[in-house]
Amino acid sequence: MEQQPLLKVTNLKTHFFTDDGVVPAVDGVSFTVNVGETLAIVGESGSGKSVTSTSILRLVPSPPGRIIDGSIIFEDTDLLGKTEDEMQRIRGDRISMIFQEPMTSLNPVHRVGEQIAEAYRLHRGMDKHEAMQRAVRMLERVGIPSPEKRAGDFPHQLSGGMRQRVMIAIALSCRPALLIADEPTTALDVTIQAQILDLMRKLQEESRTSILLITHDLGVVAEMADRVIVMYAGKVVEEGDVAAIFKNPLHPYTRGLLGSIPRLDWRRRTILPSIEGVVPNPLEFPTGCRFNPRCPDAGAKCRESEPALKEMTGSQKVACWLMERGC
Amino acid sequence: MSGALLEVKDVKKHFPIKRGLMSKNAGCIKAVDGVSFSVHKGETLGLVGESGCGKSTTGRLVLRLLEPTSGEVLFEDKNIYRLSFNQMRQLRRDMQIIFQDPYASLNPRLTVEDIIIEPLVIHGIGDSHSRRQRVKEMLDLVGLSSYHGSRYPHEFSGGQRQRIGIARALALNPKLIVCDEPVSALDVSIQSQVLNLLMQLQDMLKLTYIFIAHGLNVVKHVSDRVGVMYLGKIVEIADSEELYRNAMHPYSQALLSAVPVPDPEIKRERIILTGDVPSPANPPTGCRFHTRCPQCMDICRLEEPALRPVSDKYMVACHKYQ
Numbered sequence: 001m002e003q004q005p006l007l008k009v010t011n012l013k014t015h016f017f018t019d020d021g022v023v024p025a026v027d028g029v030s031f032t033v034n035v036g037e038t039l040a041i042v043g044e045s046g047s048g049k050s051v052t053s054t055s056i057l058r059l060v061p062s063p064p065g066r067i068i069d070g071s072i073i074f075e076d077t078d079l080l081g082k083t084e085d086e087m088q089r090i091r092g093d094r095i096s097m098i099f100q101e102p103m104t105s106l107n108p109v110h111r112v113g114e115q116i117a118e119a120y121r122l123h124r125g126m127d128k129h130e131a132m133q134r135a136v137r138m139l140e141r142v143g144i145p146s147p148e149k150r151a152g153d154f155p156h157q158l159s160g161g162m163r164q165r166v167m168i169a170i171a172l173s174c175r176p177a178l179l180i181a182d183e184p185t186t187a188l189d190v191t192i193q194a195q196i197l198d199l200m201r202k203l204q205e206e207s208r209t210s211i212l213l214i215t216h217d218l219g220v221v222a223e224m225a226d227r228v229i230v231m232y233a234g235k236v237v238e239e240g241d242v243a244a245i246f247k248n249p250l251h252p253y254t255r256g257l258l259g260s261i262p263r264l265d266w267r268r269r270t271i272l273p274s275i276e277g278v279v280p281n282p283l284e285f286p287t288g289c290r291f292n293p294r295c296p297d298a299g300a301k302c303r304e305s306e307p308a309l310k311e312m313t314g315s316q317k318v319a320c321w322l323m324e325r326g327c
Numbered sequence: 328m329s330g331a332l333l334e335v336k337d338v339k340k341h342f343p344i345k346r347g348l349m350s351k352n353a354g355c356i357k358a359v360d361g362v363s364f365s366v367h368k369g370e371t372l373g374l375v376g377e378s379g380c381g382k383s384t385t386g387r388l389v390l391r392l393l394e395p396t397s398g399e400v401l402f403e404d405k406n407i408y409r410l411s412f413n414q415m416r417q418l419r420r421d422m423q424i425i426f427q428d429p430y431a432s433l434n435p436r437l438t439v440e441d442i443i444i445e446p447l448v449i450h451g452i453g454d455s456h457s458r459r460q461r462v463k464e465m466l467d468l469v470g471l472s473s474y475h476g477s478r479y480p481h482e483f484s485g486g487q488r489q490r491i492g493i494a495r496a497l498a499l500n501p502k503l504i505v506c507d508e509p510v511s512a513l514d515v516s517i518q519s520q521v522l523n524l525l526m527q528l529q530d531m532l533k534l535t536y537i538f539i540a541h542g543l544n545v546v547k548h549v550s551d552r553v554g555v556m557y558l559g560k561i562v563e564i565a566d567s568e569e570l571y572r573n574a575m576h577p578y579s580q581a582l583l584s585a586v587p588v589p590d591p592e593i594k595r596e597r598i599i600l601t602g603d604v605p606s607p608a609n610p611p612t613g614c615r616f617h618t619r620c621p622q623c624m625d626i627c628r629l630e631e632p633a634l635r636p637v638s639d640k641y642m643v644a645c646h647k648y649q
Contacts, residue, residue: 044514159603189377189541191600194585198599216515219587242591260519261589262548264571269526269549274519278484 006177006210007033007056012070014048014055017063023282025051025065027234030309033178038204038211040221040242042257043231046279049214052231053180056212057097058087075177093123096171100183102163106155112166113139113151119173138169143199161192168199175207182214197224218261222246227315230254233280233290236309240316250318252295289321297322331365331401332535333503338362338388338398340381344608356607358384360559361398363634366503371529371536373550373567375543375582379604380556382539386505389537390422391415402503420450423496427508429488433480439466440476443495450499465494469524486517493524497532505537510545522549543586547571552640555579558607558615561634565641575643578616614646622647 014026026048033039041049054060056072058079072079074095079087091097099105107115116135120126126134132151139147142165155163164184171179181200185193197220204211213224221228221242228245230238230253238251249255256275277294280286289307292298301321309319339360346353359381366372374382387393389400391407399406407418426432433442443462447453453461463473469490480488489509496504506525510518526549529536540546546553547567554564555576563576574580581598588595600619605611611618617627626646634644 044516161603189604190543190585191377191581192603193587194597194599195601197587198597217587218515218589222589222591222593223587246589246591257515258589260516262519262522262544263589264544264547264583264586266548268547268551268567271523271526272519272548274523275516276520278486278517279514 003037004035005032006035006075007212008071008073009052009056010071010073012052012055012072013068014051014060014065015068016065021283024234024285025282026055028070029231029234029236030070031229031236031239033210033212035177035210036204036208037226038213038224040213040215040225040228041231042215042218042221042228044216044257044279046233046282047231048234049231050182053097053182053212053214056180057091057095058082058084089123092119092170092176093174094176095178095180096174096176097180097182098164098167098171098184100186102160102167102187103155105167106163108155111152111154112158116151116166116170116173119170123174134173135169138173139166141203142166142169142172143195144169160188161195164188164192164196165199168196168203172203172207172209176209178210178212179204180212180214183216184213185220186215186217193220200224218246218258230257233285234282235290235319236317237291237320238316238318239309241314244314244316248316250312250316250323251291251320252297252322253291256294289319330367332368332403333366333389333537334399334401335362335364335385335389336399336401338385338400339396340384340388340393341396354608357559357610358607359388359395360607360610362556362559362561364554364561364564366535366537368502368535369529369533370551371538371549373546373553374537374539374556375541375546375553376556377541377582377604379558379607381559381607382541382556383507385556386424386507386537386539389503390419390424390505392424416450420499421501422503422505423499423501424505424507425489425492425496425509428512429480429485429492430512432492433488435480438477438479439471439483439491442480442491443476443498446495446498452499461498462494465498468497468528469494470520484517485513486520489513489521490524493521493528497528500532501534503535503537505539507539508541509538511540511542518545525549543583555582558604558610560615560644561642562616562645563643564634565643569641575637575641575648576616576645577620577622577647581621614644 010030012026012029016023016025043049055067113135116138117131120131120134136147136151144150144165185196225242228242229236232253238254249258259273275294286293288303288305292302307319307321309317311317340358341355343355344353362385376382388395440462443465444458447458462476466473471490510521538549550567553567553570554561557578563579574583581600584598602619613629614627614632617623632644632646634642636642637648
């Protein structure tokens, strides 16, 4: 498959300037999303995965947040050089986003049909009537039964799964080139999660939309993604094809993360492998490799200087001193 | 049954729906609608199910943190719903709970030491010196240091807070602990630390757990037996290994197949259920699952299947097997 880059993020740094000090939430992150592929960003809370996605849409609350360095090239132009007006035309049209909690991201005082129609009116200049027709068709596409009737409902009248379908309908209404999905199924039950993931895959096949999937759930990653980047403390620690990462994780953090999920096929009540310690305080990240205080194999070099992301076998990249010696 | 520490018999909890100025009764939410199970000494019973299935309400009914609509809970052969307030308080020494959200369940104005001492003070156990000694022991037991005692909850991470919650639950040396989604709010790498701690403590202190969670992999890992709940009922209850290998109820099968597996090379046949969970205010007639069941038969719409044993230690409520 030819790889055509759609989004290229280079050395992105988004820092938050708080009263307590500077929080380097995203600290030199680079990656590419190709046309039609799904790239997953995995990481735990505080790893900077959500700030990365809001940076792409330039939605970082400012102050205190500020993108201090880097470039975000989308369809050959740098999003960081755009004015707010230009960004508004891109958001919801070329790039759209679905959020974790559909109850807080839908407007509670507008009917869901109107909220979808809004996108057509703003970005496609349709009149009210035509936009509404398109909205109903969109509701049908995301599998909402009796869409004409549902279009007149308010968000609180819908279940969590239905609300997330409406969010997806809004996000995909203008056929975006890139869909950013920030924990799209975390708030949902497993059977509903399976429905939503299935829907996202189906719609992606139809429209060749690229998806940037942000999640902490490695099961979801294994099912949805083509490639993965693993983030820890504001940095990318590993990148690669989904098959390679799961089969042969190189970074000790990735290994720990994969090892610590109880699997259905494991014997019960065995002690789970776990990563010792806690995620470091972003105000005082450790020097050297940021994972070194929790790393079982950390050496002197790991405590002194920071490893860069280097290409290893094939498409896999890793930021770890231990790998540089061994391989 | 002998050897059972806890026996739950046909417990129901209906929450009235109040409407309008005069709080008229407008029906009720049947959160738990006839649940029976027993828990043996030293074992872990897992309860799984999706939101709204009544698993947390069941946990609270077991501890009588909620008054039931009907039914009995026997703890060491005593019906706890017949006990007076004071008797109940005495009994609470033996039954404790660990909550899901370690951010909301610890009093932010108390130091960790005060939080762990509180149950000892309420039950009048020991003097101030021995209590403080107990706090140190407890902190040590859950993997915190004694200097943590003088700090406040906000100074701790989620995983550490959950350890504090566990220390408080253990302070009275209970027999039964209801763990209500103890790791759902935690990051993956922290989850396994807390799960390991819970399992180690169980072996060390011979604890009995009721482990409530929606993460099926987690429940399976820690439980000896697992009950699957749907709309206020247990639809299947069995040995955990056996249930995961060979689930019988169509709902359990769908639930298991819906769990994403962290391995891209495994491509499974997935049963995707259509629709949402019906409202517990107005559950479907017959089998409650029939509206979403891929294997629904005529009888399922009319008659509610009872939870019946299909083999030794395996019970399922489904017309397919009756």
